[in-house]
Amino acid sequence: MKIDFSNLRGDVTGGITAGIVALPLALALGVASGLGPLAGLYGAIAVGFFAALFGGTPSQISGPTGPMIVVLAGLFASLSGNVELIFTAVILAGILQVIFGVLGVGQYIRLVPYPVISGFMTGIGAIIIILQFGRLLGHEPPGGTLGALSYLPHAIANINFVTLALGGLTLAIAYYWPAKLGKYMPSALAALIIGTLVSFAVTSVPVLGAIPSGLPSLHLPVFEQSHFWLVLEAAFILAVLGAIDSLLTSLVADNMTRTRHESNKELIGQGIGNTVAGLFGGIAGAGATMRTVVNIRSGGKTRLSGMIHALVLLAVVLGLSPLAANIPHAVLAGILVKVGLDIIDWRYIKRAHNGPRWDFALMLLVLGLTVFVDLITAVGVGVVLAALAYVRQIAQIQIEQLRAIPQMSNDPQEQALLEQGHGKVNVFNFSGPLSFGAAADLGHHVRQQVEPGSEVLILDFSRVPAMDVSAAMAVDTIASDTRAAGKLLYICGMNEEVKEVLIAINGSTLADFESDTLLVALAAAVKAIDGQPTLKITENSQPIVN
Structure with missing residues (x-):
């Protein structure tokens, strides 16, 4: 794979900056998945490096994302924490993405209607926020959206005000960190550092604890007949969501860099990255919009920036993991709440009342199915209903034109x-x-x-x-x-x-x-x-x- 060194300075700056931004998110998303902070870092390293090396969007930064974590957290709960089966699902998801790329599926994924995309992205944002409520209140809720919601009354009745204040402080810093200072230290990293330092002054705050350092161990895929279909279904959902998430981020990168990505090549790169991540105990990832934007604005243009971002995270794993052990759960929860709020499609929600009512109703339906059923059902139902509505609309136009034909x-x-x-x-x-x-x-x-x-x-x-x-x-x-x-x-x-x-x-x-x-x-x-x-x-x- 040819590496372009023509933008070396910008790529180094962009890669280092993106790596710093990715660090707290990788830790937080790793914890949210149930597999731990180190799995988040391994996933960010593997997907970030190999998706950049083999992918079709040079300026894209890849790593753990909200949609993927929601699926992994649900799988973790369903499999009672059987990590080997979870990593098997990640490996299969990567293989499926490579197959998608080889078969040219990338061009079709971009045809998913916007209300469907808006609905499931907003639903994913809502799920991330719901899953963090318990941690902000000082508790560890059971897995799954419904479990977290059912646990909420108990958490509210037994609030740990210290963790709530700490999480609120972290969220406030993440939102209101001055833009001038953001050039030198991203808001997410500032929130992580300040929130952790403040936690030293208080007691009884749950923290991450010891994080293993060093190189990861190999996790070969395992198959159990009793869980085979559950693992395969999760792998398919991860592959599809990761593909959609990555290609949407690729479109954002295209708009910023005035370039055009290669959809199918990007899917192959993402697939290789996820396959390697699963083999080495990392969580699944995809193209990450916020990190990609940070990379491009910091000067990153080529695939070298994504590879440097992964190497920055590798340095953390090899030598700085003891520092991460003191990070409180409430601090990571505050960062994740901001991630969830950022994922929600506020732009469309604010304008929806001015658009077609059917599209908004479809968005709300997909949102509800995403939160209370599952992602694949939400996307499947949304696409089918949108397609039928479109066919019906075209059919009505054709029939109306037939009615209007005069005998002249x-x-x-x-x-x-x-x-x-x-x-x-x-x-x-x-x-x-x-x-x-x-x-x-x-x-x-x-x-x-x-x-x-x-x-x-x-x-x-x-x-x-x-x-x-x-x-x-x-x-x-x-x-x-x-x-x-x-x-x-x-x-x-x-x-x-x-x-x-x-x-x-x-x-x-x-x-x-x-x-x-x-x-x-x-x-x-x-x-x-x-x-x-x-x-x-x-x-x-x-x-x-x-």
């Missing part, structure tokens, strides 16, 4: 032929791709609009680029109804793709007459009404008499 034409020759038909020729112009959305109502609306005294029905497909099987079956129904009524059916304007579908479904005897243009079809219809011989089409689309 802007072309003088076509209009003259329509007048010669004396109302016995009905023309129906279809517009846009015809799919299953419009197919259900297509035949009904054609039957409604056919004039009682008509003798020839013309279907004009000149503005139809494509057609699916459902629409082809609807055209077959129209043909059957036309023949049953003793009328002639003419078809014109079909391109090769539409003709191929119609012939495959309906056979070559679908219509009484076919032509390339509406003008030719109208001329043939007028002659048929006048009782003239059957017409055929020459290569130049002019009607001739047998």
Whole structure:
């Protein structure tokens, strides 16, 4: 892999700064996952280094993110803390992401509708905040969102005001740290240091405790039949969420650097990073928006910056872990609450009342499913409903256009032929791709609009680029109804793709007459009404008499 050293100074500055910002987040997210702070650091190192080395977004910084932690925390609770199975899920997630990249899935992930993305990102932010309430109040709540919510009344009844004040102080520093000082020390790191120093002046504050230092041990995948499907499902969710999270961050990086990332290459890089993370006891990660923005604003432009960020964290693991042992849980909880608040899509929530109500309702539905059911159900339901709503909207437009067609034409020759038909020729112009959305109502609306005294029905497909099987079956129904009524059916304007579908479904005897243009079809219809011989089409689309 070729490394670009043309922006060495900016990449070093950006990488070091991003590494400092990533340190408290890696520790906090590692604790939130249930696997511990060291797993958070190992994940940040492995994903950060290998996603930068092999990925398709040069300026992106990768590591543990909120969405991934929510899945891992749920898996930790479901597996009763069986770390080997959890790391197996991380390894499988990485392999799945590599497969996604090889198969070119990256281009499709970007098609997820915005209300769905907004809903599950906001839901993830809400979950992170809910999971930290207990720790802010001085307790260690049971795993899972519902467990944390059910534990909340007990935590409120037994508040440790010292931890609450410490967490509140950390949150305030993270939010209100002066921008001028932020150039030298990021707000998250300042909150971590100040909150930890203040904790030395008080007692009875739960802290992280001893953190092992040194190089990680190898964790080969293990499989247990009783938990196989649970692990596989979690791996798939991690792979999909990590892919979406990374590619959304890639779009942010593109906007800032005026470049264009390679989606599938990015998925391969993320997959390699997660596979290595699982093998060496690290939690899963993805492209991290905040750390990427910090890197770019600090001068980082190439993949070297992401690799340097990972090396900074490696130095912490090898020599500075004793210092991290004194970090209070409440301080990390305060940092995580800010992470959760930052993930919530406030921009869309503030403007949602001005937009389509259906989109906002979809966002709220996905949000609710994310918090109270699970992420994969939320995204799956959201995408299906959004797709059905879109298909229905397009179908309504197509049907409305069909209703609005008058028995006249802007072309003088076509209009003259329509007048010669004396109302016995009905023309129906279809517009846009015809799919299953419009197919259900297509035949009904054609039957409604056919004039009682008509003798020839013309279907004009000149503005139809494509057609699916459902629409082809609807055209077959129209043909059957036309023949049953003793009328002639003419078809014109079909391109090769539409003709191929119609012939495959309906056979070559679908219509009484076919032509390339509406003008030719109208001329043939007028002659048929006048009782003239059957017409055929020459290569130049002019009607001739047998």
